[in-house]
Amino acid sequence: MKIVAAFAVAAVLAGVTSCSSTPDAGRNTTLKIVYQKTDAFTALDTVMQDAKKEFEAANSGVTVDLQPIQANDDDYGTKLALAQRSPDTAPDVFYEDTFKVRSDVDAGYLLKLDSYLGKWDDWANFSDAAKAAGRTDDGAIYAVPLGTDTRAIWYNKSVLQKAGIALPWQPKSWDDILVMARKVKAADPTVIPFTMYAGKGTGEGTVMQSFYELLYGTGSTLYDEDQRKWVVGSQGFTDSLAFLKTLYDEKLAVSPAEALDANVWKKVFGEWFPQGKLGATVEGSYAPSFWKKGGAYEWAGYEQDMAVAAFPTQKGQEPGSVSMSGGWTLAVGAGTKSPELSFQFLATALNKKNALAYDINNSQIAVRADVAADPGYLAANPFVKDVSGLVDVTHYRPATADYPRISTAVQVATESVITGRQSPQEAAADYDATVRKLVGEDKVLQR
């Protein structure tokens, strides 16, 4: 009997505490902000700390509860999705990958922002592409981007110079890359001439900073946006795998064992480039954020030693080069009890001052016109102009709910090829079969 009474008391108490978090017009409200923070990525944390101070000063009675999640991109996405499943744990404002916006809108996690954006003067400063990043098929906007990025070949000038390669180096086709890599290997066999990510270890890095540059440069594509179907059986897919096979078979890239290590990118930025052990690789426009002062792998010489080249198309066909873009946004939780305040916080975190600081510290490509024109932004590192120009030839991932699984199927295909388990033809056939199984025959386009 006593136990029943005790439980009744506990239940009442629990009820009381949950009642106390109901909205009361800005007074004593707490906003929960969830975002990613790692040892190599603190730029957003800095911005959030600043935004918290600014916002709390302007709105007395409101507490901003910052809850950074220390995890890599994949695990961050999982943790965020798990938190969003229950209204008790769902954040008010959070950091969201652009390619997850659509599926998370389908899941009912994101608040429609159109009515708030209409009243926000700064919104006019965002580029059209940036506005589209948070838009879904119904035309409504659910997320506001912090910045964007492009991908290019980063190469170490002194390594290429030692191999007698004329600088600045700009390959016109895949063959030009192989020619350079073979020369570098001949000059110094201990150097990794040209590596590209492959396998499941590096996750989205494998596709964004490697495979898609190849695939989209063959004239093929992963997903036909007009017909909304996944492309299978394309020659471009097999050719792209074959190029990776050549790199790994001729030992122009890292060893397969190293490639499958999830931490290989840390070696790329932290050891191999600074120590002159790596000729070139494909990486994001954010690369300088690791090397600059205060970055995870400070390297004073990067401005002199490193250079950027656009990734060429397969045979030099139009438009000559190719890039991939992604980027992250801020969004408001659909179940937030204070939508107005949450949006105000989002607007504070993305105002000109904070967006400028973030884009500079994290080497992002600005999405606000006023930030892009700021002298501080243009002077942030010597490569801003090179990587911003690639916006003209860039591609975006298909932001569908199926995408993460398709992406993994691509990663599996690259892993099978570089480990020699399958030929490019076999791996491509397996990929096709997997895609058919995942999305169904009616959403597949045979090339």
Place this chain on the structure above:
Amino acid sequence: MKIRRLSRLLPVAPAILLLLVFLLAPVAWSFYASFTDAALTGKAAREPQWVGAENYVRMVTDDAFPTAVWLTVVFVAASAVLGQNLLGLLIALLMTRSRKSVSDWVGTAVVAAWVLPEIVAAFAAYAYFNRDGTLNQLLAVLGTHGLDWLYSFPLVAIILANTWRGTAFSMLVYRAALANVPRDVSEAALMDGARGWQRLAFITLPLIRNSIATNLMLITLQTLAVFTLIWVMTAGGPANASTTLPVLAYQEAFKFGDIGYGTAVASVLILLGMVFGAVYVWLLRERRA
């Protein structure tokens, strides 16, 4: 009278309640979810649909699943049933004959691996088998080049790591069991001219039969559930070469957000554990003459 009997249950009621809430409820939910298309994102996250046995049908056609079952069975058989069990028995037997100082040292060394939290033990094993790890550095001193163990022999590496980590438990169980074997039975056998191995096979082992079965059951169930060790050392790779059922369930549910399929894999794992458990319970039952 009835009230008195019920009141005896009172002290265990909180424990039973906690078990129901935190153990049985998640298991029941997981079993239910395995018949839905529950997901982390997309439409199915908002309103999961009942899909019947679809997830289980997919399992049969999915290449990754049979591989994972096979790897799980090999992992459990090699690291628990053979590795931990036999090694634990051997060490315990040797300790009964060795000097106290020796048996103390050996006991401490073996138990040390067991005392470590799983995540620490996993990192230690990773550091040992890693390309630039302790094992390869030792081999370098001997003048040979090591391999990339976690890449070339991922299953062997995790089996050795799990054996290293878990042997202490079996050793402790068998030491306690051997201490209870009456000396006079052994001595009587000696007088009758039984050799060492005969005494072991026909006297000692039958006498500790119950301990063997209990130990096997516990370490089998423990090893079936090993996740941290594998996740830290190989994350199931390369190319799924060390993806056991717990790793597969985690990948499906949390990496691909397919909670329905992930919980289906987890349900099979529970079933597998129950089968092993039933077999050992059957072995344990008293034989009637």
